[in-house]
Amino acid sequence: MPDAIPAAQPLERIQCQWCQGMNEKTALTCRACGAPLDIRNLVSESGWREAPRLRDMTEFSFSSSTCQVEGEIVPVAEIHLGANDSVFFEHHIMLWKDDNVPLTVLQLSGGLKRAFAGMPFIISVATGPGRIAFSRDATGELVVLPLHPGMELDVREHAFVLASHQIDYSFVRVKGLTNILFGGQGMFMDRFVTTNSPGMVLLHGYGNVFERRLKAGESIMVEPGAFLYKDSSVGMNVEFQQLSSGFFGGTNMSLARMTGPGRIGIQSMYVHHHTE
């Protein structure tokens, strides 16, 4: 019988299984992503993991700021910005702010024009010290994704709530990646790349959010409206399924083939915001 681990050396740290962050062993929530550490993960038999259900009023920190998550049906992300720390976001999701928190506009490279609901698409930047809070427009979950240096994340357009200033932001247009109900205009995908220091991206998924880690070469077909985020190592190809039937003479249905390696996140409800 092998020797038992000496009892005098208790584990000093526990690792968050959502973001891999290390925490004090007495912590109840992860300090980097807010995930409860004392609750069993919810994983379906098919391998999807539910995004951690953030307890009401959970607080976590990033760079020199903190974020408190308030409410459970349409949760609010309330940011307490440290001095000279900043976050960027789309302006239409601001809920309230201190009047002395300055706002600037992020200069986007590239000439692509985007518009949201008739308004020009602008990424705004808020700089601390001070408080600013965000929420989106439908029932859903906040998903906290701390990013380590060298990570790249692709996110469905308008799904990101905010990102910390250490992260580079750009976007690409993806053709065909819309639900069959909304036509084939394509959509944009936001791309977040960390530079030298870690950062944090906060998303809002509609309905419930599930994540799965695909092995290299493993693939899954996802309804395009359900796609929420992926590691940029995950390939995405829109495939049309020909559905022949006697009545309609055949209809196309598009599904996105996601191929590993990497993480993929989906939302169980989709609300499509058209952008041009």
Next chain:
Amino acid sequence: MFCTNCGSPVPDTANFCTACGSAVRHAPAPAPIEPAAPIQRSQPVQPPPRAPEPAVTSTLAPATCPWCGAEISGAQLSCPRCGATVKAPVLRSESGWGELPGRKDMAKLQFGNSFCQIEGLYVPVADVNLAASDSIYFTHHVLLWKDPQLTIGAMSLASGWKRMFAGLPLIMLQAQGPGHIAFSRDAPGEMIALPLQPGEEVDVREHLFMLATGNVSYDWFSTNIWYTTQSGDDKETHYPVGMFMDRFSAPEAPGLLLLHAAGNVFVRDLAPGQTILVKPTALIFKDPSVQMQLHFEHPRSGLSLGFGFGSSNWSNRYYWLRLWGPGRIAVQSVFDRMEGESRYLSNCSPATEQHW
């Protein structure tokens, strides 16, 4: 298989997950469900409004599922046929409406040799592990994800499915096992599992259907609930519960029907002859024995002298669906506004009226 703690793939023979170290639970081989005897439902609760709560059964005695009536061994926490939490008390309002029984996140139910796991609490996902011997059918817009190797195809159907949804033809698709496939809809709400025993039938309002097992057969009937509004020469006919209603039944073997309703779901049994008025767009399903008809209600106008609103056709009226028993009905708490409710009514299907 996958680690039930962190979701990493683990070999079938492993005892521990290599990613997070937690013990791997090997699921026992599923016992096939033997078809239960047809449920004797609808002993309607003649409501003495404060009926005493049913006595709590002792923990290990065989119990009956509060939702579908299936026999459950005392050790099971949720019903294998509909996923309802067994031990939780059924919430029933004083007026006799019962809420859907609670469901644990990741609750699992079984049909044929297949399993369905219901995941998430706001917009729940039905994650189906389809066995090779089983098939399901569903409408194309509820598909969330699927295994690449699982094939789906359009169903060849009788003309009843020739419907429109959001301007597109409603296409019924069929999936044949083996493989995983998952479904969700586009509103916060509840998933309703309706296991159908041979001989059981249920009428469902259109667009609430999520999926049915291959052995559930489908029929439809004209609701004959309509009204025509007129403005100038413009006539428009409205069908507040849909022009057609779907009727599902399981002729030979037990089947499963999954519906998704928006908001919360409330169910009640109507006694023979008992009547209730519901908003037409709130109706989810009813037993075929429940009859329905339009009903107009005219609130008393403040103008009591005979001028102005002389004609009862004018818009100061409320539209209802009158339902009468015997049988079970279900409503949802989020429902669409009815079209044309405030316009001039020129004609309608048989209806009752109430002037106050």
